[in-house]
Amino acid sequence: MNIFDCIVIGGGAAGLSTSLTLGRARRNIGLFDDGTNRNRVTQESHGFITRDGTKPHEFREIGLKELEKYPAISYFNTKITEITKGKDNERFTVSTEDDKEFIAEKIVLATGVQEVFPIPSVRDYYGKSIFSCPYCDGWEMREKPLVIIAEDEEYMLHMTKLVYNWSKDLVLITNGVEISEGGALELQKRHIPIKMEPVKKLIGADGHLHEIEFESGETIARSGGFVVPRFYRPITFVEQLGCEIDENGVVVTDGMGRTTQKNIYIAGETEKLVPSSLLISAAEGNKAAIAVNTDFTMERF
Ligand SMILES: Cc1cc2nc3c(=O)[nH]c(=O)nc-3n(C[C@H](O)[C@H](O)[C@H](O)COP(=O)(O)OP(=O)(O)OC[C@H]3O[C@@H](n4cnc5c(N)ncnc54)[C@H](O)[C@@H]3O)c2cc1C
CATH class of the missing domain: 3.50.50.60 (FAD/NAD(P)-binding domain)
Known part of the structure; x- marks a missing residue:
């Protein structure tokens, strides 16, 4: 099935957390990840209580395993190359590098950042x-x-x-x-x-x-x-979709991950364009999921 309530782009701490909360809220979710998380080079991740010392790939495996419990979540290990907005942002078409198309009412951008040294x-x-x-x-x-x-x-x-x-x-x-x-x-x-x-x-x-x-x-x-690296967004979805960005490169949100574009949400490091942590990104993913689910609830009740 290629139609989802919400597509989450990025399966790092932010996107996994968003997907978990939305799956538990019985929303039909497509989670996409292309394996370019910036922490994949490190041996161990620290400071996430209950997960101190976990390897980044183990963190992801544990996260994906937890998502398997919720049947309305589908995971795709592929790169999203394009997002097209429908009239009034009511529907989005998402294209992958393997030439597939998926449709969703809402989009969560959780695509992280990358470094220049x-x-x-x-x-x-x-x-x-x-x-x-x-x-x-x-x-x-x-x-x-x-x-x-x-x-x-x-x-x-x-x-x-x-x-x-x-x-x-x-x-x-x-x-x-x-x-x-x-x-x-x-x-x-x-x-x-x-x-x-x-x-x-x-x-x-x-x-x-x-x-x-x-x-x-x-x-x-x-x-x-x-x-001290310089951080950048490797993919320009934020700009292409017309989300407002302030003079520091931070995506303007309502504090819950709602961008200035209707039905487009953002979570994790890609929002503020600065490094944070797994725990902070996961928390931001949870907040964005609550915003998405609240909006669905009000629209559909
Ligand atoms: C060397 C290093 C060590 C670190 N150590 C720690 C640590 O010990 N503890 C800690 O808390 N934090 C650590 N961090 C920071 C931590 O990795 C980040 O804070 C965290 O990963 C941010 O989560 P995120 O979900 O916002 O982004 P990410 O984890 O980067 O996830 C973004 C995801 O989006 C996916 N993506 C991007 N574009 C696309 C696309 N077009 N289509 C599909 N998928 C896409 C990527 O594959 C990626 O998996 C470390 C970082 C580095 C570089």
């Missing part, structure tokens, strides 16, 4: 020894010799101060970006070296960082660290 080769170490969230991975990196990699002064100071809670052995790398005298003084009072020279390469094996080499040929030994 100040030094592209950080990707080789991301999720194994270089991370972006100290709350997620600071504990595992505690008391190790770490590097902070960032190019924006506000974020580099914030990340360095934050990570100092887990390790005092820090080096800040700005990759050629000058830091202000005031900013440098703040870190010097904690004896944190700042390297402003551009990085030539990261050296390590199997995702485990060993050294950083600068353009001058100097190397420093580090066993991991934290990076």
Whole structure:
């Protein structure tokens, strides 16, 4: 059957949670996921109470297993390539990369975000020894010799101060970006070296960082660290569907996931375009599901 009450795009924490709540509310749901969740590179996820230390693929498997109990939820492991709006947003046609079409009255966008790194080769170490969230991975990196990699002064100071809670052995790398005298003084009072020279390469094996080499040929030994990436929405459904976005790139909602476009809802990291956590995304998915179900109830009662 290709007709659903609601199509949920994205089967991360947000989309799984949305689907669970809507399935339990006896709505007919199509959940689509293409396996590009940004945390797939990491070994373990932390901080989700009852799930601390779970591998990302296990988290998904447990979520999908729980959804199987609810017969009105259908899961599709495929990429959504297009969403077409019908008249007055009363009906949406969703197309997949394998040329199938599905129809729904409402859409939930839970498609997450992706990262761009100040030094592209950080990707080789991301999720194994270089991370972006100290709350997620600071504990595992505690008391190790770490590097902070960032190019924006506000974020580099914030990340360095934050990570100092887990390790005092820090080096800040700005990759050629000058830091202000005031900013440098703040870190010097904690004896944190700042390297402003551009990085030539990261050296390590199997995702485990060993050294950083600068353009001058100097190397420093580090066993991991934290990076401040730039985040973006890899797919432009929000823009294509005409949802209002504010000057910071945040999708305008009513706080329950309703966008400014009727029958289009949003949940998880893709809404605010900033990193959060599995728990926060799951909670936002739950809120969006309540909004969807409330709207169905009022429309159909
Ligand atoms: C290295 C790393 C470590 C992390 N560690 C932790 C941790 O320890 N604890 C923690 O709480 N958080 C951690 N996070 C953050 C966590 O992964 C995110 O906060 C969370 O995954 C966001 O959930 P989401 O549902 O919004 O997005 P995602 O989990 O990214 O899910 C979005 C989903 O949408 C799907 N999708 C996107 N576009 C399409 C499309 N066109 N068609 C079909 N499907 C699509 C993707 O496949 C993806 O599965 C970590 C992140 C990274 C990168």
